[in-house]
Amino acid sequence: MKFEKKRSSTKQEIPTASMPDIIFMLLLFFMVTTTLREVEVLVNYSLPEAKAIEKIENRRLISYIWVGKDGKIQINDSLVKMEEIQGIMYTKRQALPNVIVSLRIDKNTDMGYVTDIQQELRKAFCLRINYSANVKI
Amino acid sequence: MIKKKKTPEATIPTSSMADIAFLLLIFFLVATVIDVDSGIGMTLPEFIEDIETVEVPKDRMAAILINETGDVLLDGQPISLFQITATLKPRIQSKIDLPKNKKLIVSLKTDRRTVYNAYIQALDQVKEAFFEVRDEYSNSKFGTKFNDLDETSQNEVKEAVPIIISIAEPEKIK
Numbered sequence: 001m002k003f004e005k006k007r008s009s010t011k012q013e014i015p016t017a018s019m020p021d022i023i024f025m026l027l028l029f030f031m032v033t034t035t036l037r038e039v040e041v042l043v044n045y046s047l048p049e050a051k052a053i054e055k056i057e058n059r060r061l062i063s064y065i066w067v068g069k070d071g072k073i074q075i076n077d078s079l080v081k082m083e084e085i086q087g088i089m090y091t092k093r094q095a096l097p098n099v100i101v102s103l104r105i106d107k108n109t110d111m112g113y114v115t116d117i118q119q120e121l122r123k124a125f126c127l128r129i130n131y132s133a134n135v136k137i
Numbered sequence: 138m139i140k141k142k143k144t145p146e147a148t149i150p151t152s153s154m155a156d157i158a159f160l161l162l163i164f165f166l167v168a169t170v171i172d173v174d175s176g177i178g179m180t181l182p183e184f185i186e187d188i189e190t191v192e193v194p195k196d197r198m199a200a201i202l203i204n205e206t207g208d209v210l211l212d213g214q215p216i217s218l219f220q221i222t223a224t225l226k227p228r229i230q231s232k233i234d235l236p237k238n239k240k241l242i243v244s245l246k247t248d249r250r251t252v253y254n255a256y257i258q259a260l261d262q263v264k265e266a267f268f269e270v271r272d273e274y275s276n277s278k279f280g281t282k283f284n285d286l287d288e289t290s291q292n293e294v295k296e297a298v299p300i301i302i303s304i305a306e307p308e309k310i311k
Contacts, residue, residue, distance in 0.1 A: 020151065023158035030165035048257040052264035056174045102174055111256050112249030115306060122184035131257055132176040 039077055043068025045106035050133040056100060062130075063092055067105040071113060082116060089124035104132040177260055179302070197232075199225060199243045203259055205250035218255070221262035222269065229270045233297050240298075246305035260302070267300045274298055 043066045056062060065085070066074040073080050075088050093099050101121060105114060121129065201221065202210040209218050216224060225243065232241050243263050247256050268283070275283045275294045283294055 016155070020154040020158050023155055023162055027158055027162045027165060030162065030169055034165055034169045048254045050177055050257055050261035052177065052261050052268050053175045054178050056176075056178070059174065062174055100178075102176065105253055107252070107254035107257070109253040110249060111247040111251040111253060114253055114256070115247075115249070118181060118304075119184075119306075122181050125183070127181040127183065128178070129181060130174070130176040130178045131260070132174065133257060133261075135175065 039064075041066060041074065042077075042079060043070075043072045043074050043106075045069060045104060047104060047132055047134050048107040049136040050131075051136045053133060053135055056102070056130060058100075061096065061098060061100045062102050063089075063096070063099050063126075064102050064104060065117065067103070067109055067113070067117070069106045069108065071109070073117070082120065085117060085120040086124045089121060089126045093124060093126050098128065099126055100128045100130055101126050102130045102132050177257065177264060179260075179304070181304075193242060197239060197242055199228060199241060201243065201245050201259060201263070203245075203247045203251050203255055205248045205252075207252065207255040209259065218258055218262065221259060222266040225263060225266040226270055229266060229298065230273075233270075233274060237296075237299070240301060242301045242303055244303045244305055263302060264300070267298060271295075271298045 045066060045068045064075070068074070073082065073085065075085065080088065089101070103114075103117070118129070121127070198212075200210075200212055204210075207218070209216055209221065211221065211224060225241075229241050232239060245256070245259060245263065271283045271294055274297055275281065275286055275290070278294075279286055279290055283291065286294065
């Protein structure tokens with residue numbers, strides 16, 4: 001009597017025909033979620049960490065102010081002086097009345113400096129601010 | 138009879154399609170910066186030239202002072218930075234049932250030389266206290282966390298536990 005191994009007659013292959021479709025789906029997802037960085041950050045900063053963090057729902061309302069380790073202030077694409085903040089932010093507010101100012105300030109900055117910026121923002125009527133911070137784990 | 142030449146099937150070779158798609162996929166994977174804008178939200182007061190000062194009863198206020206070395210003073214008592222949440226929580230909770238104009242105000246004051254990081258840590262502790270009270274309140278009333286509530290009940294909780302933080306201007310160093 002001959003013994004034969006039982007083998008299924010089905011093909012032992014993974015169907016790869018739908019692979020491109022799956023990959024394209026992933027691709028589309030990443031293409032949609034990608035936001036290419038529009039501005040080049042000119043200052044060097046490291047954010048503080050915090051736990052009680054909220055996300056900003058509407059990205060289009062955000063306008064950034066960077067403050068670097070050496071105290072340089074950047075708005076949009078250029079470095080600005082303290083006295084110029086008010087004018088720039090006021091025009092921004094006129095274009096976008098409910099603008100949220102995201103403050104990306106280096107964690108070793110003096111509070112006096114931060115307060116001066118806040119004072120300028122108050123004069124420009126940009127009252128909604130957000131202290132940018134990383135999530136503490 | 139002459140045999141017709143067999144025409145080759147006119148298909149686009151799709152075997153390399155997956156590779157091309159992979160290449161594109163990898164490009165977008167690398168280029169993606171999912172940077173969520175997260176942080177501590179605040180609303181600044183309007184800029185008014187001559188400020189009217191209003192007396193606030195002492196038990197309504199929690200005054201936090203941070204000096205330039207990062208020491209914290211809460212209502213005159215020196216405490217560590219990480220105790221702020223625990224100290225503020227019962228004080229917020231005791232004012233849940235009070236009317237709107239009697240809720241706790243947290244005042245945060247720094248020196249001009251205080252490091253920004255210390256200020257954010259303190260602000261974080263204060264916010265954390267408010268969030269925890271909100272969560273506990275909504276848990277006891279609706280049975281879920283604050284973030285899972287619908288908008289009307291969220292507003293109700295917000296009404297009961299409003300976040301009032303006053304940022305006092307730092308004093309000038311003489």
